[in-house]
Amino acid sequence: MISLAPPLMPVLAAADAAPSPVGTVALSILVVGLLGAVFGIILFVASKKFAVKTDPRVEEVLGALPGANCGACGLAGCPAYAEGVVLKGLAVNLCAPGGAKAAKMIAAVMGVEPGESERRVSVLRCRGSRARAKERMEYRGVADCRAAALVLGGPKACTYGCLGLGTCVEACPFGAIVMGADGLPHVLEARCTACGRCVDACPRHLYVLAPEKRTVHVLCSSRDPGRATRAACEVGCIACKACERACKFDAIHVVDNLAVIDEEKCKNCGACVRACPQAIIGDFRKMRKALAASARSATNAGGEAAAS
C-alpha cells in the first residue's frame, strides 16, 4: 500500500504538535498548490501534443453574422460561411441578411474592402388571386403548394400561377411573407433579406430576387398563348405587345407569350405600366411610398401590397 505520509512525516509531526488553524490552512494551500501544479504541467504537455490550429478570425467573422443559418450565402450555415471567408477566401458580402453592415464588419476583420452590396428584395411574379384566377378542380388534399402542383398540373386553370396554399409563407425564416385574404402571398419588403428560401420553396418558381432600386416588374409568369391566358385568369399576360410598343428604351419584349424586362435597359419610367391593358406590370414606387408614409405615421403597414 502506497502512502505519501512518510515523506511528509516532519510536516505531520509539526501539524500534530501544534494543531493550529494556521497549520491546517498552510497545509491545505500546499496540497492544493502542489496538485494544481502537477495537473497544470500535465495539461501543458497535453496542449502541446493535441494542438489544433484554429484561426481566431473565424470566431470574429462568426460574430459579425446574424446566425440565422438561412443558407443565402450558398453554404450550410453561418459557421460554414465564416470558415469559408477566413480559410477559403470567399467574398465578404455574400451574407444577404447581414447586409452591408455585416459585410463591413467582416471586411474589417479580414482587412479588405467591403465591396458592392445592394439591397435586394423578393418579388412574387403573379397576381392570380382567388377572385381573379379560375380554379379548374376542387382540390382536396395536402395543403402544400408543392403537393398540389403534382396533382394533374395543379388546381388552377393557369398551370403557371400561384396556388395560394402558403408553402412560401412557411419557408420564410424571417416572417417576411404573409398570406393575403385574397389567396395571394404578400412580401413584407421591410423584413425581406433576400435569403432565397421562397425562391426554392415555390414549385412554380414565381419568386425572383430583384435589386430594391428596380421598381417596375412584370407580375405574371404564364407562357400560355393570349386566349388561353385570358380564359384562365383576369390578370394574365396575353402577349399583346402593348408594353413593347410603349417602351422608349427597347427594354421590354414579349418572349414565349410573356413580357420580359431587360434589366440593363430598363429605366423604371413606368410607361409599360400605363400601357398594359391587363394591369399586370407593377410599379412598386407607389406601394413603397405608401408603406413608408404609413410607417412614418406609426401604424402597422403589413400585408397591404396594391401593386398597381
Add this chain to the structure above:
Amino acid sequence: MRTFRGGVHPHDHKELAREAAIEPVPLPERLVVSMNQQLGAPAKAVVEPGAEVLRGELLGEAGGFVSAPVHAPTSGRVVDVAPHPHPVAGSAPAVVIEPDGRDAWAEGCDRDSGERLDAVEPGEIVARIREAGVVGMGGATFPTHVKLSPPKDKSIEVVILNGCECEPYLTADHRLMLERTAEVVSGLRLLVKAVGASRGVIGVEANKPDAAQALSGLAAEFGFPVEVLRVKYPQGAEKQLIKALTGREVPSGGLPMDVGCLVQNVGTAVAAHEAVLRARPVTERVCTVTGRGAARPGNYLVRVGMPMAHLLAHAGVRGGVRRLVLGGPMMGLAQWTADVPVLKGTSGVLALMDAPEWKTRACISCGRCVEGCPSYLVPSRLSILAEAGAFSEMIDEANALDCIECGVCTYVCPARRPIVQWIRQAKWEARIRKMKADRVRAEEAKRAQEKESAATA
C-alpha cells in the same frame, strides 16, 4: 389459402359489372392518341397533320429503351399533333385522328399466320412484343420488353400472371380470363419461353371461382398451376403476389428479377399473344366503366385514344356524377375533366355519385396503417415527417421509396390523413434533390476539367 402481410378488405362492388360480357364501343369522331402512354420516356410523333394512316401504323416511335411505340387505333387521317389534356400528367403531346370508318389494318398486321408458338424464337418474341408497343396492361404501363430483357446476371425462374384484379369495382381482367382464356394461356407460354423460365403460374383471387375454373383446365395442359389466393387488397401488387405464390420477398429497393420472378397482368399476356402470333400492335383494351353513376356499367372494348366523354356517354353516365376516377378507387386518379383520352393502361373508369368531405387531423398513433401496410413500412411516421417537411429523412431513414402507393394506409386512417399524397411528394422532392446533386456534380467535374486543361496548356 395463401396470402401476404397486411392489406385491407374494402367492399369490392364488383357485382355492378361482373356479369357484363366484353362489348366493343363504336368509334368516336376523334381519337386522341397520347404520346405519353407508358412509364419511361414518352414516344416521339412521326406523323404530320394531313397524313393518312391505317390501323396499327406507327404514330410515335419509342423515346428510348425504357419506352414503347404508339400505333394508330384505327384507319383515318391525322388532323392534329399538339398537347392535349392527359389523365395523369396533366398535359401531353398527342396525335389526333379522324377515323374514316373503314377500320382497315395496316399491311402485315392482323394476320392469322397459323404460326405455331414453338416456331418462334425467344429473341423474336421479345422483338415482336417491343415493336407492338406492349406495356403493362394492369395499369402500371411499364414497357413489357424491358421486363423481358433482364441483365445477364439475373435469370427468371418463374413467370407469374396476375389474375387477381384486387382493385374494387374493376372486372375487366375477370372477363378476359373467362372469355379469352386461350389467349391468356398462350400469352403465358410466350412469356415463359421469352425469358427461359422453368415454370409459370397464374394467381386468381377467390372471388373469381369461375375464372379460376376456366383457366385451370387449359393451363394444366401446359403445366401451369392456377393458384387461388385469399381476397385481400392489394394481392395483385407485384411484390405481394410473389410473396403469396412463392414465399420469396423482393429486397428493399430491389425488383422481382432479384428473386428470379417476372410478373405480368393477364391483359398483358393477351396483348403479347396478339403481338407475337397475330401481328397486332396494341390498339385497344378492355376497360370497366362502373359505379352508381353509370346506367349501363360493363366491360367495354375501347380503342386507345377514345375520348372519355364518348365512352362515358356510351355507358350511360349521366350528370350528377361528383367524382370521375380513372383506374380503381384505391390507386386511381380523380379527373377534373372528361376531355381526357383512354390510354393503354386505363383499366377502369368509375362514375361515383358521392364526394365525401373530411378534415385531416393529427396522427393518433393507432397503428392501423402499420398493420395494413403490405410493404412493411410505418406510414404514420412517414406522414408526421412529411407534415414537418422532413422529406429527406423519409427517403433516407423511413424507406419511403419502398412504398408501392397502394393506398391501404390512407384508406384505414381514422384521422383522415392523406398519407400516400405525402409519400408521393417526398418521392418527387427526392427526385429534384437528386437532379440538383447530379447537376452540381457535373458542374464541379467540368470546373475541375477546365482547371486541368488550363494547367496543362
Add this chain to the structure above:
Amino acid sequence: MDTFIEYFRLFFSVALVSNLVLAKFLGLCPFIGVTKKTSSAVGMGFAVIFVMALASVATFAIYKLVLMPLGLEKALNIVVFILVIASLVQFVEMVVQKVSPPLYRALGIYLPLITTNCAVLGVTQLNLAFRDGSFGAGLLKSAIQGVGGGLGFLLAMILMSGMRERLDTLPLPKAMKGVPIAFVTTACLALAFLGFTGMA
C-alpha cells in the same frame, strides 16, 4: 467478502436503479442541452463516461492516499475533486477538438460544462462510501461506479434524444416546443425508471 455478484449489483444499481439523471436528477444541464440530436448525445455520453471513470479513480486515490493521511479530507474534499475533474475535462476537450472537430462544434459549450456537472462530482462523492475498506477494493468499486454511472447516463441520453428527435416533428403548441416538452418527457422517463426500484 466482495464477490462478483457484489460488483455486478453495484454496477446495476448505479446504472439503472439509481440512475444519475433519472433517479437522482443530477447532470440535467447536458441532458437537456445536448439531447436534441442522437449523434451529439452519444458523443457527450462517451465523454462523460470517460471523465467519470477517470475522475472516480483519480479522486478516490487522492482522497485515500493524500487527503486522509493528512487529515484534510473534510476540508479539501470538494476543492481537490473539482480541480481533478476540471483538469480531466480540459484534457478531454483537447482530445475531442483534435479527433472530431464536428463533434466539438456540436457539443459546443456543453463540453466544458461537464466540469460543473453535478453528476460527475456526485459520483466522486458517492465513491467515498468505500473509503473504509481496503484501498484496492475501494479503487475497483469506485471505478465500477464511475463507469456504471457513466453508462447509465449514456443510456438515459440516448433514450431522451430518440424521443426528442421524434418530438421535433410533431405539431406541438408553440409554447411547449423544445425545452418545455423535453422536461415533461424527462419526468415521464423518470417515472418509468422507477420500475427498477424492485431490483435494488
